[in-house]
Amino acid sequence: MNPRSASPTPEEILAAIVAEADDGFCARSALALRFRRVGARDLRKAIARAVRAGYVLERRGPDRRLYLALSSEGWERFRAGPPGQNPA
Helix, strand or coil, X not given: CCCCCCCCCHHHHHHHHHHHHCCCCEEHHHHHHHCCCCCHHHHHHHHHHHHHCCCEEXXXXXXXXXXXXXXXXXXXXXXXXXXXXXXX
């Protein structure tokens, strides 16, 4: 996580979704367990930023819970690694 901010970066959100569900959907509540030190509001904002950037798909399931998955742009960003990293 970024040491200056309590909010996770989009890359951390992507990595948590991949760790939880790989190429499927995971419940948004599962991410709350992965980011226990982050407040609920900061986590919602971080997820919303990733959705607005087009990295994450957010869908409501038949049980009315929210589910998250990576979009194709999200997979490209996840594979590219952290910003500023040069693939060698």
